[in-house]
Amino acid sequence: MDKQKYLELYSQMVLIRRLEERGAELYQAGKIGGFMHLYIGQEAVCTGLIAARQPQDRVITAYRDHGVAISCGIPANQVMAELMGKTTGISKGRGGSMHMADVTRNFWGGHAIVGAQLPVAAGLALGDKYAGRDGVTICMFGEGATNIGYFHEALNLSKVWTLPVLWVCENNIYGMGTAVGRASAVSEIQQKAEGYGMEHERVDGMDVIAVYEAAQKAIAKVRAGSGPRMMEILTYRFRGHSMGDPERYRKQEEVKKWEEHDPIGAFHVYLVENNKATKKELEDIEARAMDEVQKAVEFAEASPEPSLDTLFDNVYVEEV
């Protein structure tokens, strides 16, 4: 991996982190509404994973989608504007935090019903296979989502039809306040792939390089026609499930322990210790991210609210 790639991964993670920290402030200030689920702590997952895709590979995820949106190449401006419900937002202010998508960048959303994106992912992959395209669909979901029927139906279908899907479970241990061991028959989610005859692996989601390398291999195999496979990526969310989570289900010491494995901090150490980057370079990246987020906030603030006469836009494709 060349130096440029390392720095790209680092800057993307930092940008996601800063954007969300700012988002949390704006939420407290009442400028962002609805449900907002922060990705803080999990940045290495979307960053490493999506860096390994080709442009023809589709990405689809759940409501915890800000990081994924950035990794898919959506400018911070449009993510921030969506959070503030502006017309310049990536979903024109209609979707909000949970419902971002950009089909031009092969990002197929932000789906807020747990597990709903999985069968849809199977369909995206079917479309590519049907048309003879070599795209791989990367479908992300939480470990909590593996307990809903949609997960099982989608995995089964993808195997039976040999669909080019990479199923990526982000195991951050909790589905809202329920620890994986309290909700899932097996805590090691990759075992569930066995039941569908799929190859699988478990990856350290706090290590962006590990995620990137594993994803590269997995995507290549799926592209080569192996059929669907599953990656379980172990990670942790440092913040509450969504804004306003009383967090009665875990101890702060546990959070602190995981914060010691902060994917950004760890990567910083790695880059400096292995002479991949200087501290100065990383500081500059930090400053650029702050600047980009600041500009995004200004852009979003200055952007227009949707006008009320556009309420009925896009209910249907055709005139009714």
Place this chain on the structure above:
Amino acid sequence: MARITMREAISQAMWEEMERDPKIFILGEEVGVWGGSYAVTKGFYDHFGAERVRDTPISEAAIIGAAIGSALTGLRPIAELMTINFAFSAMEHIVNEAAKLHYMFGGQFVLPLVIRAVGGGGRQLGATHSQTPDAVFAHFPGLKVVSPGTPADAKGLLKAAIRSNDPVLFIENATLYQLRGEVPEEDYVIPLGQSTVQRTGKDVTIVTYSKGLEISMKAAEELAKDGIEAEIVDLRSLRPLDMGPVIESFKKTNRAVIVEEGWKSYGVGAEVASRIYEQAFDYVDAPVVRVAQKEVPLPYNRALEQSALPQPADVVAAVREVL
């Protein structure tokens, strides 16, 4: 009488019933350790324990299916769906099992089951999380559908639902959880399937329920300033639907406006209007007008979303139209 919130009223109803009958238990996502994602079951887990306050995986079909099965054995489950939007993930079991088993097996199966689900828009949750699909569920014979508009009704109706031997869908509205009202101290139930007059008036009949009641009350205050006295009939139950107080009021006012938060097409208003025409045609002095949600999936943007939701001003305008 105590002045408590809707949230407290619902919580008290379950608490008191669970103290009374050990067969009653709660199951659902985050109902236990978390205390309910809307804090309705706060304190239940510590008091009643993990056997009776059961956190479930994210498995709506299994929540409702298992609730049905356990009810068939004589337990009295209260299944909480975190929001009514997730009821679609359990549709099979609500519609094809809960609503049908008693009838289809010639009365052998009895399911004393309550499904609690919160719905409604107005909180910028976007299209998937803001729905008011009450009418969809009220479509199915075999299911009772209840949706209160005041804390006192919430408590009395939920107790009745818990004591009922039929499956009951109890629909709450998240923006009403903080609504305060007088609630009797003593044990009481409000029978399911009884509409009631929440405000008396002689000029126009407003028929509504749940969130629509709050909207209609505000509208009625506005109208009163101009000397227009609206009578407000709260349906409280959508199935069985009690038209008695509606028709009685309509025969007095000869004009009706129906207010609901859900979409207008094929909605509660459509049903109530038809029944008014069927049961009181000779008393109609003006076409019945419906106030409801605009026919769009709700957008995230606050102003856009509010413009799609029925407001007191819409009710005022509708009343002026029928007068």
